[in-house]
Amino acid sequence: MGFDVEKIRNVAVIAGGGAGKTSLVEAVLFDAKATGRLGTIEEGNTVTDFEPEEMHRKNSLSSSLACSDWKGHRLNLVDTPGFINFLEDTKCCLSAVDGAVVVVGARVGVKAETVKVWQYADDYEIPRVIFLNKMDRENANFQNALEGIEQSFGMTAVPLNIPMGAESSFEGIIDLLKMKAVTFKSGSPVEGEIPESLKEEAEDYHRQLIEKVAESDDTLLEKYLEGSDLTEEEIHEGIMQGTLSRAFVPLVCGSATENIGVQQLLDTILFCLPSPAAKAAKTPVKGTNPKNGDEVVRNPEPGAPVSLRVFKTLADPFAGKLTIFRVFSGTVKSDSALFNATRDSKERMGNMFYLLGNKQTPVKEVGPGEIVAVAKLKDAQTGDTMCDAAHPVLFPPVQFIDPMISYALDPKSRGDEEKVSSGLQRLLEEDPSLKFHRDMESKEMILGGMGQMHLEVTLEKLKRKFGVEVIMKTPKIAYRETIRASSSAQGKYKKQSGGRGQFGDCWIKIEPLTRGGGFEFVNQIVGGAIPRQYIPAVEKGIVEKMKEGLIAGYPVVDMKATLYDGSYHNVDSSEMAFKIAGSMGLQKAVQTAKAVILEPIVNVEVNTPEEFLGNVIGDLNAKRGKVQGVDSMAGGAQKVNAQVPMAEMLTYANQLNSLTSGQGMYTMESSHYEEVPSHIAQKLIDEKEEAKKEG
Ligand SMILES: Nc1nc2c(ncn2[C@@H]2O[C@H](COP(=O)(O)OP(=O)(O)OP(=O)(O)O)[C@@H](O)[C@H]2O)c(=O)[nH]1
Ligand SMILES: [Mg+2]
Known part of the structure; x- marks a missing residue:
């Protein structure tokens, strides 16, 4: 039977690579007694990095789901990948959860990728809490990390606890709500009094906490300003509301591998992050009716019409396909017949499972808010909406970026x-x-x-x-071609061999469009110089020629073609003849239209320690890049923004590694197209010629 929708927490664990997400999920599962052993990345035996490619690379390469229970609540944790190449997966997972834990390493702070996934979470209006991890590492510094977090995310962070000790002497936390010290004996928390040496600091943070909570709610603020103490309940409620409205982000600290502070994080998840019901009350689950485009709202009720989103698919050559989905409304049974609103097809559910990494526990029926896997669906793909056929709804699709x-x-x-x-x-x-x-x-x-x-x-x-x-x-590289000048030419195709001949004749004018303008075709034929039925054929001939390219074999973009004159033959004219004429006309017109090659330019953001800044900038310049700004980040890191031709960035991951002794990070996204310098254009044209000869 399904879980009470108020008692579910669907939480994605997000951050850049190596922050400790997988280790944290491992500690959670151990503390929640979902597993009997604390696996490690080093030994390659964690629950959520179960694919062999992940084990030997020691990185999560795709998201994975772990369902467990904590203090009478159902916890569905999604461990997401953090490495830049895999963030589309993380984005998709965020479309299926109600909250997120953002993991930040206490030593390195917020990485560029973490800022990126933070923005994805903004897009889905996901409330978050921060887990400041690796407090046991050398150079871990709570105060610095806190400042860096607020600067990077542009949001106030409210610590709910502070560390006791740091680096190798990190032994526990001070709970700023209860004002108690908590130390850990093999993972089990032991509560005690705050040591004298930390009392003042703890009082200070406690006061700040109350102030920030009070500021987020008018009635609380009034009470606070009148000098009355807020009750524990009011403080909890205030933190929860502040988290939900994203007035601030609560922060707890700890160490995933030492299993310190993890249970406090779980308690924080329960009271700060919303249940599916609370999330839907704040941000209603909306889609459109695919039949008429009307807006549809789906409430997280067991009796409501079914709606769900597929957010992950696993392909297994033996076991078949496994489809992981989140139910937004209604109750799904293993024999439910549903409608796939994305693909416009009907499909019957199959055996359903709760997942713990790659371990499956069968379940017959699941309710709103739940996350489960189903075996052997035919059509369903990642991102799809499925629903009750009688009450169709289509959720907004997840927008994936184009390949880099x-x-x-x-x-x-x-x-x-x-x-x-x-x-x-x-x-x-x-x-x-x-x-x-x-x-x-x-x-x-x-x-x-x-x-x-x-x-x-x-x-x-x-x-x-x-x-x-x-x-x-x-x-x-996805090069493109375009023209820089207008020109006109005649395309005439005439063939007379034996029986019926071929005749097509057109005059076309081509003109450049602005970048991103695509293709426009204008028909200006008057007086039937070319019969109407042949005009689409001329356009087709031009479009096909554009796909083949004009000078170096790359598709032509940003061009307008106008058909303004021509002639025909009563017997010999045909669609085919006009298609060829169109393509010939374009080929000829291009000769005087200053055809050029365009290359994709990417926006690059590099994070590097200050000492390597010179190297990084010098290298970007050598790559024909334009550095657009350098910003100082917390902890002495520098952020460089630049625009660089994609062709120069193909092996940047390795290059940046050696430029910065492995400490640099970068993100990259496509920006626009620009004309390539002439020496490179010539090289591309020569390559095309070579290929033709070999061809
Ligand atoms: N000392 C220390 N090391 C940690 C802690 N948490 C994680 N690590 C180590 O940091 C490394 C990265 O941890 P992961 O759990 O793989 O990090 P991740 O965020 O899942 O990384 P990706 O999946 O690659 O995005 C591993 O070597 C962990 O053992 C911690 O609290 N303290
Ligand atoms: Mg991981």
Whole structure:
């Protein structure tokens, strides 16, 4: 039977790579007695990093779900990846939870990726608490970390506890609500009095806490200003409301691997982060009726029509597909027949399971707010909305960004193309941020993703799960072509050989459009110079030619073509002849239209310790980058913003590593297209010529 919707907490654990998310989830599961052993990243035996690729890389590469119970509540934790290449997955998970724990390492502070996932959480209006982790590490400094957090997130952080000791002498926390010291004996909390040496500091933080809570609520503020003490209940309520409205973010500290402060985090989750009901009361769950576009609101009630969102898919060659979803309303049974509003198809549910990493516990029926997996759905894919067919609803789709990088794939053994392609299709279902297609011209298989590591991991999975190996060939950059001047030309196709001939004749004018303008076709034929039925054929000929490219084989963009004159033949004219004429006209017009090649430019944000700043900037300049600003961050880190051609950034992860002794971080997102310098344009044109000769 389902869980009481007030007693559920769906929480994503989010942060940049290495902050300790997986270790934290591991400690939670141990404390909640969902597991009997505290696994570690080093030994590769954690519950949520169960894929072999994750174990040997010591990184989470995809999200995973762990359901457990804590003090009469159901906790559905989603351990998300933090490495930049995998954040699309994290984004998708945030569409399915009601709250998040943001993990920050006490020594390194807030990384660029953490700011990114923080923004994703903003997009979904997700209330958060911060877990300041790794207080046991050398150079862990509570005060510095706190300042850095407020600066990076632009939000007041309210500590609910402070550390007792630091680095190797970190032994516990001071609970600022109860004003008690809590030390840990093999993970178990022992409550005691606050040591004399920390009393003043604790009083100080306690006062600040009460002030911040009071400020967030007018009635509390009034009471506080009148000099009355707030009750424990009022303080709890104030913190909860402040968290929900995101007036501030509560912060607790600890150490995941030492299992210190983890139970306090769980208690904080219970009273600060909303249940599905409280979240929906604050931010109603809205979608549209796919039949008429009307807005639909779904309440988290067991008797309401079913609505759910798929936020993760696992492909297993043996067990089949596993689809993980969050129920927003209604009750789902293993034999429910549902409507997939995203794909417009009907589908029957199957066996459902609660998940603890890769361990499954069967369940027959789940209610609103629950997160479960279902086996062997056919159509459903990550991001889809499924619902009661009689009460259809479509939730806003998760917007995935386009691939940053693409490689051509070469199967190791000839004849494996089919296997590669079918295996990748399955992996694409797992990971919507991958794109796979066969290049029409070169016939190559092209795999696109968020970065080199993303593709490497995908191919490793392809080998493990589907038994085929491929080699990645030089990355493809998505160059484009365009024109810089207007020109006009005639395209005339005439063939007279034996029987029926071919005749098509058109005059077209081409003009540049602004960047991002795409393609426009204008028909200015008057007086039937070309019969109406042939005009779409001319456009088709132009569009097909544009796809093939004009000078170096890249698709043409930002161009307007006007068809303004032509002639036809009563017998010999045909659609085919006009299509060819259109394409010939464009080819000719281009000769005087100053065709150029465009390259994708990316926005890059690099975080580096000050000592490597010179190296980083010098390198970006050498990459034809334009540095746009340098900002000082907390703890002496520097943030560099730059725009750099994508082509120069293909192996940046490794380069930045060696430039900064492994301490630099970066994020990258596509920005716009710019004309390539002429020497590079020439190189690309030559490459095209070479390919033609070999072809
Ligand atoms: N000393 C110390 N080390 C920790 C603590 N928490 C995590 N670590 C270590 O930090 C490293 C990264 O921990 P993970 O749990 O993999 O971090 P993550 O945030 O899941 O990283 P990604 O999955 O790559 O995003 C591992 O070597 C952990 O053992 C902590 O509280 N103290
Ligand atoms: Mg992890």
